[in-house]
Amino acid sequence: MAGTVLAPAPPAPGPGTPAASQGRLRRVLSERRTRFGLLNAAPVVVYLLVLFVYPIFSTLLLSLKGADGGWTLHWYANALQGSNLKVLLTTLRISAETSLLSLVIGFMLAAAVSRLKPLWAGLVMIIVIVPHFISALVRTYGWIILLGEHGVINNALTDLDVPGAPFQMLYNELGVVIGTTSVMLPYTVLLLYAVMKGIDRRLPAAAASMGAGRLTIFRRVYLPMVAPGLVNAGILSFILCLGYYLTPALMGGPKQTMVASLISEQVMKQSQWNGAAALGIILLFLTFAGLLLLRLIKVVGEAAKNRGTS
Amino acid sequence: MIALRSTLTGRIVLAVLSTLVLLFLALPIVLIVVTSFGSDAFGSFPPDSWTLSWYEQLFADGSKWPAALSLSALVASLTTVFSLVLGMTAATALVRSKLPLRSAVYGLVLAPLVIPQVVIALGLFLLFEPAAMLGSPIALALGHTVLASPIAVMILMATLQGIDERLEDAAASMGAGRLTVARRITLPLAMPGMIAAAIFSFITSFDEFFISMFLSSVDTTTLPVQMFNVLQFDVDPSVTAVSALLIAIAVVALVLVAVVRRLGGSGKQEGLLPTEPAMGLSAGSEAS
Numbered sequence: 373m374a375g376t377v378l379a380p381a382p383p384a385p386g387p388g389t390p391a392a393s394q395g396r397l398r399r400v401l402s403e404r405r406t407r408f409g410l411l412n413a414a415p416v417v418v419y420l421l422v423l424f425v426y427p428i429f430s431t432l433l434l435s436l437k438g439a440d441g442g443w444t445l446h447w448y449a450n451a452l453q454g455s456n457l458k459v460l461l462t463t464l465r466i467s468a469e470t471s472l473l474s475l476v477i478g479f480m481l482a483a484a485v486s487r488l489k490p491l492w493a494g495l496v497m498i499i500v501i502v503p504h505f506i507s508a509l510v511r512t513y514g515w516i517i518l519l520g521e522h523g524v525i526n527n528a529l530t531d532l533d534v535p536g537a538p539f540q541m542l543y544n545e546l547g548v549v550i551g552t553t554s555v556m557l558p559y560t561v562l563l564l565y566a567v568m569k570g571i572d573r574r575l576p577a578a579a580a581s582m583g584a585g586r587l588t589i590f591r592r593v594y595l596p597m598v599a600p601g602l603v604n605a606g607i608l609s610f611i612l613c614l615g616y617y618l619t620p621a622l623m624g625g626p627k628q629t630m631v632a633s634l635i636s637e638q639v640m641k642q643s644q645w646n647g648a649a650a651l652g653i654i655l656l657f658l659t660f661a662g663l664l665l666l667r668l669i670k671v672v673g674e675a676a677k678n679r680g681t682s
Numbered sequence: 683m684i685a686l687r688s689t690l691t692g693r694i695v696l697a698v699l700s701t702l703v704l705l706f707l708a709l710p711i712v713l714i715v716v717t718s719f720g721s722d723a724f725g726s727f728p729p730d731s732w733t734l735s736w737y738e739q740l741f742a743d744g745s746k747w748p749a750a751l752s753l754s755a756l757v758a759s760l761t762t763v764f765s766l767v768l769g770m771t772a773a774t775a776l777v778r779s780k781l782p783l784r785s786a787v788y789g790l791v792l793a794p795l796v797i798p799q800v801v802i803a804l805g806l807f808l809l810f811e812p813a814a815m816l817g818s819p820i821a822l823a824l825g826h827t828v829l830a831s832p833i834a835v836m837i838l839m840a841t842l843q844g845i846d847e848r849l850e851d852a853a854a855s856m857g858a859g860r861l862t863v864a865r866r867i868t869l870p871l872a873m874p875g876m877i878a879a880a881i882f883s884f885i886t887s888f889d890e891f892f893i894s895m896f897l898s899s900v901d902t903t904t905l906p907v908q909m910f911n912v913l914q915f916d917v918d919p920s921v922t923a924v925s926a927l928l929i930a931i932a933v934v935a936l937v938l939v940a941v942v943r944r945l946g947g948s949g950k951q952e953g954l955l956p957t958e959p960a961m962g963l964s965a966g967s968e969a970s
Contacts, residue, residue, distance in 0.1 A: 409775045416835070420828070424828050426809070428805045481699075499708055505932050505935070509913075510929060512710075513925050514709070517717060517922070524713065617799070639896070
């Protein structure tokens with residue numbers, strides 16, 4: 373934060389501890405505290421190792437196991453060709469479309485909310501947050517009765533004699549992107565709103581006072597300040613989309629099959645566990661790549677900021 | 683802004699667009715609630731006439747919904763207990779003690795929020811299938827706890843951070859043992875946070891779909907799985923009624939959390955809700 377440079381120095385961390393006896397006491401205390409910490413951390417760590425890490429690890433092993441019991445990359449080769457590869461590319465495409473759309477819409481809404489008075493901003497954020505806590509299945513169902521061939525929108529358009537109505541808005545990519553975007557939108561709005569609220573409003577004002585035009589201020593002052601938030605929100609919603617199942621499965625057609633659907637089909641209908649495991653690990657790998665990218669951008673951004681302030 | 687007054691057109695455009703976005707978020711939900719009371723199932727909005735028959739159908743003889751509802755409630759209750767225990771101990775370890783590898787533990791706890799659910803579900807399937815535990819409420823609850831516990835940990839960490847540690851120290855200095863301090867000082871002060879954590883754990887499990895689908899058997903399905911199975915074939919007015927019920931439960935839960943937090947006097951913290959998963963995600967990426 374550039375603002376902290378001007379902030380008063382934090383108070384000194386208490387009086388020094390000269391006495392050796394006090395040091396020893398502190399060490400004993402810290403050991404006690406360490407034991408206490410380990411004891412309390414144990415349940416969750418054990419739990420997650422057994423029910424989270426181990427299952428993923430066994431998925432990894434399964435994806436590498438051949439029919440004859442030896443090690444093989446056969447399942448990965450299988451996952452990366454033909455119709456499986458197509459599903460993978462579809463997943464990447466729909467995730468990109470969705471995260472881009474929710475980024476644009478989320479940016480707009482967050483920008484508008486950050487200018488509102490606190491009371492109104494609170495009310496708007498309730499409308500953003502409450503849907504987030506309502507089952508995605510329910511919201512998807514809402515979209516289905518809204519967008520269906522005899523759904524609310526098409527019926528209204530037909531009544532108004534709009535040429536071309538009813539439109540096909542379900543069981544195609546349009547439906548999937550609309551539905552998934554509405555699920556991802558709260559994330560992007562929340563992340564962007566947090567960033568925008570933290571922006572020092574005096575900076576755009578200062579730029580204006582020095583004669584910068586509206587567009588210049590937006591491009592040169594505002595955008596660089598919210599850029600980290602934009603990247604963060606974009607990558608996060610992309611990652612969350614990659615493994616998303618519900619909305620694409622219910623609102624998409626055969627051309628919108630995503631990896632999660634393929635995996636569940638291979639497990640439930642074809643008992644093709646190894647192939648499903650390989651697809652899952654590929655998904656995991658893509659997620660890690662995205663998280664790594666987030667981390668990298670953050671480190672680079674901080675380095676740039678440090679250069680800028682020093 | 684001081685020097686940067688937005689133009690009138692700019693403000694109008696932004697207001698209209700924002701209203702559209704809010705409609706985009708709220709419309710599907712409002713539609714379900716209204717349609718669930720309409721006599722003609724779907725398609726016309728607002729409905730021509732009103733009825734409660736879809737709700738009556740849910741509980742009619744031979745309906746599959748009550749069984750699914752009670753399984754979901756059972757699983758959600760178990761999940762709540764599991765994730766409260768894990769959440770309270772983990773939050774204590776992360777906030778109130780010196781923990782070696784603290785950031786690793788924190789990263790592990792939050793990891794389930796960013797790992798694709800299909801991967802978690804597949805892993806759990808591979809774990810429980812050989813044990814012949816598919817469809818068992820315990821297996822479902824153990825699976826849901828993987829997703830619910832990170833949320834509980836985040837809420838309870840915030841709660842513990844908000845409690846003045848000197849109160850605990852004071853009690854301890856006057857001779858209270860560790861258990862007494864926990865029971866008489868920490869627990870009462872942490873109660874609003876624990877209730878919030880319990881409510882969010884319950885809702886997380888109650889609405890959870892993907893892990894349930896992998897861990898369900900043919901004759902034991904949770905409410906969301908049952909809904910999905912029906913929806914795959916057709917839109918069904920009884921699903922509208924179930925959806926409206928789920929909306930009502932979520933809204934009631936959120937109101938409850940808000941009330942508890944207000945009564946608990948933690949009004950200092952910003953916002954209506956303790957933690958948003960989105961915020962947790964960004965925190966998770968920071969901690970890893």
